Amino acid sequence: MVGVPAEVLKWDQEARDRYVEYLKTGTQTVHHARGMIVGCAGAGKTTLLKRVLGCSEEEIKKVKSTEGLEVHEEIFELCDKTKSLKVRTRPMDDRNNEENATDIERKSLTLFDFGGQCAYYACHQIYLTRRAFYVVVVDASKCLDQKVDKSVCDQDGTVFSGWTYGDYFMFWIKSIHTYCVSDTEKDPKPIVIIAATHWKKRSRQFKDKKKMMKSLQCQLPKSSRLSQYIGEDNIYCVDFTLPLHDLETCFFNIASNQQWREKIPKEWCSFGKEIYRNKRSKKILKI
Ligand SMILES: Nc1nc2c(ncn2[C@@H]2O[C@H](COP(=O)(O)OP(=O)(O)O)[C@@H](O)[C@H]2O)c(=O)[nH]1
Numbered sequence: 323m324v325g326v327p328a329e330v331l332k333w334d335q336e337a338r339d340r341y342v343e344y345l346k347t348g349t350q351t352v353h354h355a356r357g358m359i360v361g362c363a364g365a366g367k368t369t370l371l372k373r374v375l376g377c378s379e380e381e382i383k384k385v386k387s388t389e390g391l392e393v394h395e396e397i398f399e400l401c402d403k404t405k406s407l408k409v410r411t412r413p414m415d416d417r418n419n420e421e422n423a424t425d426i427e428r429k430s431l432t433l434f435d436f437g438g439q440c441a442y443y444a445c446h447q448i449y450l451t452r453r454a455f456y457v458v459v460v461d462a463s464k465c466l467d468q469k470v471d472k473s474v475c476d477q478d479g480t481v482f483s484g485w486t487y488g489d490y491f492m493f494w495i496k497s498i499h500t501y502c503v504s505d506t507e508k509d510p511k512p513i514v515i516i517a518a519t520h521w522k523k524r525s526r527q528f529k530d531k532k533k534m535m536k537s538l539q540c541q542l543p544k545s546s547r548l549s550q551y552i553g554e555d556n557i558y559c560v561d562f563t564l565p566l567h568d569l570e571t572c573f574f575n576i577a578s579n580q581q582w583r584e585k586i587p588k589e590w591c592s593f594g595k596e597i598y599r600n601k602r603s604k605k606i607l608k609i
């Protein structure tokens with residue numbers, strides 16, 4: 323069957339039958355991309371998201387590092403006409419009612435900002451999924467062999483004790499590879515973008531994109547499969563005074579990809595809406 327979510331095909335017979343029953347109540351095509359912004363604490367993840375959101379300079383400079391595990395998400399609509407992302411302002415309900423009425427398929431993108439310190443990284447792994455693309459944020463002003471400053475990320479007494487910026491970069495690339503590559507090899511490889519922040523103050527290791535690619539590749543063992551995630555053309559240079567246009571276009575293009583489109587039972591949409599509606603007032607546990 324075309325458009326059946328990949329996970330469904332792995333379910334047991336009973337669950338599949340249930341899926342088919344649900345399908346009989348009607349289906350809806352959804353196009354929803356997810357992007358996970360990951361990287362070492364202090365790399366500039368929240369700042370990056372705020373900039374995509376179009377926040378004022380003042381607001382952006384106010385950003386403080388978050389303690390504990392905090393996953394912040396922002397939803398954007400894809401505007402095909404202007405080929406750009408628009409922050410979703412209307413509540414989900416209005417949108418869907420209208421959608422049902424006119425049957426217009428809207429494309430959306432959710433960007434997830436993973437806050438918090440390194441000790442919580444293990445929790446983040448439940449969010450690592452093949453159903454997302456990844457933005458690995460690297461602070462280009464830091465040398466890869468430099469230990470991460472305690473004030474940025476206190477690692478003492480954890481497995482991250484003594485980790486360098488290079489270690490963190492590798493940690494994310496490896497995690498993405500481990501959790502997001504499918505066993506069948508048929509599925510496309512995970513999409514990974516590298517956002518090099520603090521570009522104006524970049525260290526010599528990152529003189530230009532080519533040099534940066536080489537420096538990052540040097541972190542890997544020889545002929546490692548992980549090198550597929552580090553290319554000159556998936557590195558984006560970011561800084562306050564540099565325009566973000568290329569990266570935003572890249573987000574738009576990835577989010578437009580047909581791979582995020584799927585047909586799901588209408589009931590699932592209602593459930594999704596219900597979760598969205600209650601999110602801020604109730605605790606929701608993912609099972
Ligand atoms: N100069 C410069 N500073 C940045 C850049 N991105 C972030 N910062 C600063 O770096 C600090 C950490 O940024 P933040 O977004 O909180 O990092 P996060 O912990 O990864 O979310 C903040 O003081 C930001 O203002 C950048 O591209 N250039």
Ligand SMILES: [Mg+2]
Binds near residue numbers: 367368387388436437
């Ligand atoms: Mg943050």
